[in-house]
Amino acid sequence: MATDNRYIAASAQGGALKGIRGEMVTFHEDPFLIEDESKCYSHYSDGLIVMQDGKILAAGNYADIYPLYPELKDIDSYDNSVIIPGMIDTHVHYVQSPMIGSFGDTLLKWLNQYTFPTEGRFKDPEFAKSVAELFMAQILKQGTTTANVFSTTFPCSVDALFTESERYNTRMITGKVLQDRNLPDYLSDKSAEESIEQAAELMQRWHGKGRQLYAIIPRFAPTSTPRQLELAGKLYQENLDKGVYMHTHLDEADDEIEWALSLYPEAANYTDIYRRYGLLGNRSVFAHCCLVKEEEWQMLHDNDCGIAHCPSSNLFLGDGMFKIWEATAKERPIHVGVGTDVGAGTNFSLPRQLNEAYKVAMLRKHSIGALKSFYMVTKGGARVLHLEDKIGSLEPGFEADITVIDQAPTDFLKWRMQFNDFILDRLFILQTLSPENLIKATYVAGKKVYDRDRETQLIHAAEL
Ligand code: GUN
Ligand code: ZN
Secondary structure (H helix, E strand, O other), rough: OOOOEEEEEOOOOOOOEEEEOOOOOEEEOOOOOOOOHHHHHHEEOOOOEEEEEEEEEEEHHHHHHHHHHHOOOOOEEEEEEEEEEEEEEEEEEEEHHHHHHOOOOOOOHHHHHHHHHHHHHHHOOHHHHHHHHHHHHHHHHEEEEEEEOOOOOOOHHHHHHHHHHHHOOOOOOOEEOOOOOOOOOOOOOOHHHHHHHHHHHHHHHOOOOOOEEEEEEEEEHHHHHHHHHHHHHHHHHHHHOOEEEEEEEEOHHHHHHHHHHHHHHOOHHHHHHHHHHOOOOOOOOEEEEOOHHHHHHHHHHOOEEEEEEEEHHHHHHHOOOOOOOHHHHOOOEEEEEEEOOOOOOOOHHHHHHHHHHHHHHHOOOOOHHHHHHHHOHHHHHEEEEEEEOOOOOOOEEEEEEEEEEEOOOOHHHHHOOOOOOHHHHHHHHHHHHHOOOOOOEEEEEEEEEEEEEOOOOOHHHOOO
């Protein structure tokens, strides 16, 4: 475990300094690739983060850092807590918040019966606004500060999420969902051409506006015509160097794979469908990947793609089991983050997803320790999104997105935690037992937008 302190000087013209003090953990090397765990994280039993103008100036031992900033007066101190980087959800559908928990059955039946009718309601900008507000509140309460989000067909569903994200100043990724066949008329794009024009217009409006980032989102191969995938791939390739993403579903369930291949018989496998249309690239994120063949892993690795593992969703819909040991194999590793995948996922909490991810792996006699788990929802998630130089770490120069986990959120947990000293043991217990009120505070770009114990728990950044 590295314990070096890192700091940079405060800028004289900058805003006031703000500190956060308490037990603290941050992550470094990828624990899926590096045997020596000590190189993969830093733990400070009494740590201090110094922030200015939304960025981190210093993070390390309180005793070392505090004397370097004599002008630092405003410090939030947390007992019985652990401060970590803001968590990153690499796959979630905000538009499915109203139907989370609906009786499932298989993926394709669930989509037709509950998902499409719900997403159809987002044609109404007022409905979209109300759900975007609800969604942002839910994820911030769970300590998630960045999410890679599916909106739906209607451009106003994208505007609604970005607008609410701007009010919290969160770094969010979303885009219009491209879907022009095999779904009801009320949700379908009218033509491939029009859908791509709408996506390009939204990208123009939102990509790089403040902290907002745009993704090109074909829902999955079965709901796009070859023409739509072709145009989506072209738009992606033209905008990859501007940091635009491609986000879709891949290899989630048996019947889905069979259907995709019947619609694209020329493809060698499901991943190859996306490859043929230029949709594989270093900003491509594929959700699920439960039933991936070896040649597909290789393709995903060769194209530097990222994966969102969505365990609570996979369990809920009875899809395949994600094989994390295959995805991260040292000879051709792929970057893996974690997705709540609401509304097939059954909650907005990333620690709870880690609890499920551990069990899914254990069913095949593979375990995932707390180091790997918490890496995936912080720095590993940032790596999937190519944002590892901006978020996911508590280091100087990084954006100050920070989550404070309560180590005594219930009387029972307070009692239980006394029996373990080692920080990784304690993080594992917290993810496993993970109560609803686990998160004490969430900071976005240096501002405490969520405080569980404040009279007004959630406050937009501009009002702070
Ligand atoms: N595949 C295509 N659309 C969806 C969706 O909305 N949820 C899940 N879990 N899988 C999908
Ligand atoms: Zn999904």
